[in-house]
Amino acid sequence: MRKILVVEVNWLGDCVMSLPVFSALKEKFRDSYIGVMCPERVKELFEIIPSVDEVIEFDEKDTHRGFLSKIKFIKELKKKRFDTAFLLHRSFTKALICKLANIKERIGFKRKKTKFLLTKRVKPQKSLHRRDYYFSLFEATGVPIKDKMPRLTLTSPLISLANKFFRKDDSFWIGINPSANWTLKRWPLFHFVSLIKYLLKEDVKIVIVGQKKDQATGEKLASLEKERIFNLCGKTILKELISVLNQIDLFISADSGPAHLSSALGKETIVLFGPTSPSITAPSGEKVHILRKDVGCKIPCYNLKCKDNICMKKITPEEVFLKIKEIMHERD
Numbered sequence: 181m182r183k184i185l186v187v188e189v190n191w192l193g194d195c196v197m198s199l200p201v202f203s204a205l206k207e208k209f210r211d212s213y214i215g216v217m218c219p220e221r222v223k224e225l226f227e228i229i230p231s232v233d234e235v236i237e238f239d240e241k242d243t244h245r246g247f248l249s250k251i252k253f254i255k256e257l258k259k260k261r262f263d264t265a266f267l268l269h270r271s272f273t274k275a276l277i278c279k280l281a282n283i284k285e286r287i288g289f290k291r292k293k294t295k296f297l298l299t300k301r302v303k304p305q306k307s308l309h310r311r312d313y314y315f316s317l318f319e320a321t322g323v324p325i326k327d328k329m330p331r332l333t334l335t336s337p338l339i340s341l342a343n344k345f346f347r348k349d350d351s352f353w354i355g356i357n358p359s360a361n362w363t364l365k366r367w368p369l370f371h372f373v374s375l376i377k378y379l380l381k382e383d384v385k386i387v388i389v390g391q392k393k394d395q396a397t398g399e400k401l402a403s404l405e406k407e408r409i410f411n412l413c414g415k416t417i418l419k420e421l422i423s424v425l426n427q428i429d430l431f432i433s434a435d436s437g438p439a440h441l442s443s444a445l446g447k448e449t450i451v452l453f454g455p456t457s458p459s460i461t462a463p464s465g466e467k468v469h470i471l472r473k474d475v476g477c478k479i480p481c482y483n484l485k486c487k488d489n490i491c492m493k494k495i496t497p498e499e500v501f502l503k504i505k506e507i508m509h510e511r512d
Contacts, residue, residue: 192437
């Protein structure tokens with residue numbers, strides 16, 4: 181294996197979980213050249229990984245949506261002469277692209293639709309944590325993942341990006357992500373309001389992060405104390421978000437991509453779990469603190485028509501605040 185292409189999944193948290201495979205590939209194949217094929221929204225993550233030599237953007241829902249754009253992409257990929265592809269994504273389209281780009285070895289998870297497109301098929305084990313599920317594709321091919329902890333180490337230029345938004349002082353800095361990729365994973369806004377009111381009684385400063393769609397939520401939370409709350413919703417690209425998370429002391433989020441970034445940066449990370457299962461998607465690390473309530477529902481739950489969302493509502497602001505105080509006390 182001289183030129184290896186890793187075809188990544190589309191979701192930020194899952195991409196973070198998969199990071200240990202790159203250093204494992206470099207250790208196993210020391211002279212190899214490693215490329216990553218991924219959508220634009222996670223591209224900047226792989227651009228800061230030392231073991232990744234090239235990031236190739238493929239965005240099926242945007243830039244490469246049309247037939248002609250896919251043909252052009254295949255031609256460009258073919259020129260790069262990759263000899264091996266590991267397909268973490270089970271997409272038929274991506275497997276077909278790798279075949280048409282003349283990548284000789286195509287290793288992916290066994291699936292009826294892609295069976296004839298793969299040269300090696302690994303039987304997926306659905307009971308595994310998502311991290312171990314991805315690792316199994318490489319381990320089945322003789323690539324041991326010795327260090328399974330996702331880690332992000334930033335260079336000085338990347339660290340300094342956070343200065344664009346705030347200058348860190350001696351206060352205890354807390355990051356809050358009020359968003360999640362689907363509504364039922366979100367902690368209620370009124371709970372965040374109550375939590376911030378508790379926090380403002382302490383010597384803390386708060387950074388709200390999120391996407392453009394979260395700007396109104398960020399403004400509402402920031403209005404509680406303009407001098408000590410920084411609303412960055414919709415204001416950061418991915419590299420800037422990573423830099424911001426690197427500067428804080430503690431991060432609070434639902435099960436989300438930013439929670440995985442925070443844990444990979446070695447930060448104290450409180451993750452509020454509701455309809456998803458920590459045993460499947462929780463971030464890794466000793467500094468990860470999981471808060472969830474057993475409300476009698478089957479977990480994971482994908483009942484998108486649920487009108488109550490009791491699994492998230494039951495996690496109270498008081499519990500989260502007590503966990504924060506416990507962490508702050510341990511740091512003193």
